[in-house]
Amino acid sequence: MDFDLSEELTALRESVRRLARDKVLPRARDIDETGRYPDDIFAAFRDAGLLGLCIPVEYGGSGAGILGLTIAIEEVAKYSNTCALMLLLTRLPTGPVMIAGSEEQKQRYLPGIASGTHRAGFGLSESGAGSDVVGMMTRATSDPDREGGWVLNGVKCWMSGVVQADWYTVFAKTGDPSSRRHDSITAFIVERSYEGVSVGSIDKKMGVRGVDTGELVLSDVRVPAENVIGEVGGFRLAMLGLNSMRPVVAARGIGLAEGALMYAVDYVQQRRAFGGTIADFQGIQWEIAKLAIEIEAARLLTYRSAWLADQGKFTREWVPYLSMAKYYATEVAVKASGLSVQLLGAAGYMKDHPTELWYRDARQLTIVEGTSQVQLNLVARGVLDRHLWWD
Numbered sequence: 518m519d520f521d522l523s524e525e526l527t528a529l530r531e532s533v534r535r536l537a538r539d540k541v542l543p544r545a546r547d548i549d550e551t552g553r554y555p556d557d558i559f560a561a562f563r564d565a566g567l568l569g570l571c572i573p574v575e576y577g578g579s580g581a582g583i584l585g586l587t588i589a590i591e592e593v594a595k596y597s598n599t600c601a602l603m604l605l606l607t608r609l610p611t612g613p614v615m616i617a618g619s620e621e622q623k624q625r626y627l628p629g630i631a632s633g634t635h636r637a638g639f640g641l642s643e644s645g646a647g648s649d650v651v652g653m654m655t656r657a658t659s660d661p662d663r664e665g666g667w668v669l670n671g672v673k674c675w676m677s678g679v680v681q682a683d684w685y686t687v688f689a690k691t692g693d694p695s696s697r698r699h700d701s702i703t704a705f706i707v708e709r710s711y712e713g714v715s716v717g718s719i720d721k722k723m724g725v726r727g728v729d730t731g732e733l734v735l736s737d738v739r740v741p742a743e744n745v746i747g748e749v750g751g752f753r754l755a756m757l758g759l760n761s762m763r764p765v766v767a768a769r770g771i772g773l774a775e776g777a778l779m780y781a782v783d784y785v786q787q788r789r790a791f792g793g794t795i796a797d798f799q800g801i802q803w804e805i806a807k808l809a810i811e812i813e814a815a816r817l818l819t820y821r822s823a824w825l826a827d828q829g830k831f832t833r834e835w836v837p838y839l840s841m842a843k844y845y846a847t848e849v850a851v852k853a854s855g856l857s858v859q860l861l862g863a864a865g866y867m868k869d870h871p872t873e874l875w876y877r878d879a880r881q882l883t884i885v886e887g888t889s890q891v892q893l894n895l896v897a898r899g900v901l902d903r904h905l906w907w908d
């Protein structure tokens with residue numbers, strides 16, 4: 518057993534740490550206040566080669582895998598969860614293509630993500646189908662004019678990066694829309710330029726502002742046969758893609774928690790009260806200690822889950838290990854951001870400090886890509902099915 522990162526990953530962490538401090542930290546507040554997409558940060562990520570971390574070398578990436586992306590996101594999330602989300606979006610929509618896409622799809626769609634010429638979005642949720650994805654109503658019917666082609670109709674919602682994306686991984690019912698069967702759902706690559714594709718309403722969010730979240734409207738969109746990802750009826754792909762993403766979302770949580778605790782510790786060590794500093798009180802020290810323990814526990818779960826995902830271990834039997842990382846790291850982020858507000862007192866509640874921003878951002882993490890309750894269901898299923906057992 519070896520807990521050390523490889524030399525390459527240690528160097529990656531150092532370089533992203535510097536980039537995050539130099540470029541992301543000074544921009545975080547402005548991105549939140551204006552809500553404008555930070556093109557300068559995207560360019561900095563592109564120039565540093567971070568957009569292709571999880572893309573294999575043969576498709577223009579650096580092949581650093583999920584663990585490499587996890588480490589980079591952890592560093593960026595110390596200052597801005599919006600910028601961390603920009604990195605996450607290099608994997609969420611490309612995951613199904615990497616897992617089950619054809620060679621042609623990989624050649625066509627992955628190099629643009631790695632080089633930053635193209636961006637992508639992930640369309641699974643609908644207004645009536647979030648946790649219960651099988652309830653989706655977006656429908657794909659056979660194209661009468663094109664052999665093997667499909668015609669898509671529906672509205673995907675809450676899609677991160679919907680405005681900036683050049684293509685989308687979209688899930689639709691190829692079977693009866695009222696069917697609850699998993700094999701009634703298929704994944705497609707839908708290009709932004711296809712006729713009938715448009716961006717609908719944009720959400721007004723409480724946090725993670727700067728990367729838009731909104732609707733993708735599909736009206737009689739004709740998708741060629743070669744843009745089906747994997748098999749028709751391959752809903753399993755949605756779950757495999759999401760399972761392999763658990764460490765990447767978890768990384769946004771641990772990074773945020775680390776940033777919040779470090780900031781609060783700096784503050785309480787200089788804030789004077791009762792003839793000493795706030796950090797002198799044992800009650801405060803114990804809160805710091807308990808959170809530090811939880812952050813390290815979350816980091817270990819997150820790194821292990823990233824390592825598992827890189828081994829291709831994101832099928833059913835590995836789900837509890839992956840889901841517990843997402844659950845725990847994002848819950849720790851909520852807790853850490855709350856504690857950082859509290860430890861700064863009134864100052865923590867004001868926009869002079871980033872604590873209130875982290876508090877708003879953290880709330881997103883326990884909802885997206887499977888809520889905390891859904892992760893608990895998955896962990897429980899794993900234990901009940903003996904996939905997580907200690908005997």
Ligand SMILES: Cc1cc2nc3c(=O)[nH]c(=O)nc-3n(C[C@H](O)[C@H](O)[C@H](O)COP(=O)(O)OP(=O)(O)OC[C@H]3O[C@@H](n4cnc5c(N)ncnc54)[C@H](O)[C@@H]3O)c2cc1C
Nearest residue numbers: 639640641642647648649675676677884885886887888890
């Ligand atoms: C900022 C943001 C960005 C997003 N980006 C994307 C994106 O890029 N692509 C995309 O497809 N989606 C995206 N989403 C949607 C996100 O994945 C869904 O919000 C999430 O899956 C939960 O679905 P829901 O909001 O419909 O909640 P619901 O499913 O309606 O759940 C409501 C509550 O009920 C609980 N609940 C539901 N089912 C169960 C159960 N079986 N047991 C116990 N409790 C349960 C939930 O945990 C939650 O607390 C985004 C959401 C947000 C907020």
